[in-house]
Amino acid sequence: MSVSQPWSAERALSIVAEHAHQRGALLPILHALQDTFGCIDEEAIPLLAGALNLSRADVHGVVSFYHDFRRTRPGRHTVKICRAEACQAMGADALLDHVRRRLTVDPHGTTADGVFTVEPVFCLGNCALSPAVMIDGTLHGRVGPERFDALTAELRDQTQTGGAR
Ligand code: FES
Structure with a gap:
């Protein structure tokens, strides 16, 4: 986080x-x-x-x-979604579309509740397990929409109950 x-x-x-x-x-x-x-x-x-x-x-x-530098404070959790070749071939664009709709956030943006910042990135070094996502520095491989929802729902619950800070 x-x-x-x-x-x-x-x-x-x-x-x-x-x-x-x-x-x-x-x-x-x-x-x-x-x-x-x-x-x-x-x-x-x-x-x-x-x-x-x-x-x-x-x-x-x-x-x-440098796109790495942010001018506004990020959300409590940073979600990086790989958009490089191997992940694209395994559905990264569809995943990003899902994320935009699910979290109501644009790429490089932060959700209205300040919980998630979504950053499209190029290669997380996890190409063999694409599509790859990194959440708060932890890599996740083969992340489809359902798995993404499960990962973020867990974090949102923790945030709402004040668990993970
Ligand atoms: S192409 Fe996505 S992790 Fe390398």
């Missing part, structure tokens, strides 16, 4: 300090910020520009270029 801290400029500056000595520090810093806060907060852009002696446009350009 996604557990992220609220934005803190102080924490962000300590992350910058941890990585600033690296060549090409911007990317590792952005990844660390996203791991910590769940997304790249709007306030991170000027903070990074100032700390790394870059323009805000430079920082913004990098954040926008």
